[in-house]
Amino acid sequence: MPPTLIELHEIPPELLGCAVAIGNFDGVHRGHTVLIRQLIELARRHSGPAIVVTFDPPPSAILLPDRPASPPLTPLSRRAELLQELGVAAVVPLKTTPQLLSLSAEEFFEQTIRSKLKASAMAEGPNFRFGHNRKGDTNLLQELCQASQIELCIVAATSDSGGMVSSTRIRELIAAGELSAANQMLTQPYQLQGVVQPGAQRGRELGFPTANLAEIKSLLPGHGVYAGRVQLHSKEFRAAINIGPNPTFAEDRVKVEVHLIGFSGELYGQELRCQVLTKVRDVQRFDSFDALKQQIAIDVTRCESFEHSTTSQ
Numbered sequence: 439m440p441p442t443l444i445e446l447h448e449i450p451p452e453l454l455g456c457a458v459a460i461g462n463f464d465g466v467h468r469g470h471t472v473l474i475r476q477l478i479e480l481a482r483r484h485s486g487p488a489i490v491v492t493f494d495p496p497p498s499a500i501l502l503p504d505r506p507a508s509p510p511l512t513p514l515s516r517r518a519e520l521l522q523e524l525g526v527a528a529v530v531p532l533k534t535t536p537q538l539l540s541l542s543a544e545e546f547f548e549q550t551i552r553s554k555l556k557a558s559a560m561a562e563g564p565n566f567r568f569g570h571n572r573k574g575d576t577n578l579l580q581e582l583c584q585a586s587q588i589e590l591c592i593v594a595a596t597s598d599s600g601g602m603v604s605s606t607r608i609r610e611l612i613a614a615g616e617l618s619a620a621n622q623m624l625t626q627p628y629q630l631q632g633v634v635q636p637g638a639q640r641g642r643e644l645g646f647p648t649a650n651l652a653e654i655k656s657l658l659p660g661h662g663v664y665a666g667r668v669q670l671h672s673k674e675f676r677a678a679i680n681i682g683p684n685p686t687f688a689e690d691r692v693k694v695e696v697h698l699i700g701f702s703g704e705l706y707g708q709e710l711r712c713q714v715l716t717k718v719r720d721v722q723r724f725d726s727f728d729a730l731k732q733q734i735a736i737d738v739t740r741c742e743s744f745e746h747s748t749t750s751q
């Protein structure tokens with residue numbers, strides 16, 4: 439477990455008296471960044487650390503067991519990493535059990551915020567809900583905090599031209615292949631992490647070997663060819679990524695295939711992190727091996743020259 443992830447029953451004394459934000463923080467988007475900045479300011483004023491309490495798995499996985507759980511934008515370790523980069527001292531993952539979810543809002547506040555963390559301050563968004571059946575809202579939180587002399591800061595939601603910045607909106611955009619729009623809302627470009635496994639060994643014959651990623655624990659973008667970036671051995675490579683089947687070879691299995699532009703070497707078994715920046719085109723069936731090869735060459739040129747721009751946050 440990375441050092442930023444700390445279990446609630448293992449909180450060291452130096453983390454007590456912290457400023458706390460509670461939530462899923464999936465994706466770690468621009469709205470989360472605004473809230474975390476406020477949290478860090480609170481922590482500074484109270485001379486304590488800034489801590490995020492999150493849920494593993496997300497409560498919806500327990501509350502709606504019949505609905506197939508959509509993979510997260512960020513697995514817990516990535517979420518913790520991004521939050522740490524924003525200045526959070528530790529992330530406390532609460533094991534989401536039916537018992538945890540059956541606690542009333544008051545019990546949850548008493549047990550977690552007051553007794554275990556001895557929080558001095560809290561920051562939450564206006565939609566924050568807590569306790570059994572999501573009964574607790576920001577009004578109740580305000581009352582509980584006041585009674586315990588915990589400073590509470592309700593941070594206004596961040597919006598853009600499409601509405602409120604939210605993990606749900608980002609998830610929908612990613613599933614639809616609209617990575618540029620999704621990335622505008624994220625703190626860092628969307629990342630897939632996986633382990634390179636052998637494929638059909640066709641890529642090298644095409645002149646474009648592709649590292650096939652397995653064990654990906656986050657939401658897959660909709661099928662398509664994407665421009666991306668890979669950090670490998672402290673060097674950055676542009677990448678051309680194919681997410682989807684290989685219809686040219688009548689292969690239906692969905693694969694995530696990453697061609698690292700300008701790299702040669704062996705990647706089997708290695709863990710690879712790949713940022714997915716923008717969609718270049720849909721996956722197509724080509725009439726011949728050569729037609730596919732020609733198109734991939736065009737894709738690679740486009741992906742190589744794609745400049746990812748971030749809005750100032």
Ligand SMILES: Cc1cc2nc3c(=O)[nH]c(=O)nc-3n(C[C@H](O)[C@H](O)[C@H](O)COP(=O)(O)O)c2cc1C
Nearest residue numbers: 637638639640641678680684685686697721722737
């Ligand atoms: C940039 C890029 C674009 C691709 N586009 C398509 C496509 O449109 N249709 C298709 O059938 N396969 C496409 N592929 C996938 C190739 O068919 C696949 O990489 C090749 O069959 C190698 O498979 P392997 O890694 O299992 O050996 C693309 C691959 C790359 C890298």
Ligand SMILES: Nc1ncnc2c1ncn2[C@@H]1O[C@H](COP(=O)(O)OP(=O)(O)O)[C@@H](O)[C@H]1O
Nearest residue numbers: 636637638639641642647648649698704705706
């Ligand atoms: N530029 C590159 N991009 C991706 N993989 C590469 C590259 N150069 C070499 N490789 C290696 O080649 C493998 C992919 O070759 P490929 O013929 O597509 O085989 P496979 O079907 O097993 O993926 C990768 O897993 C990696 O080990």
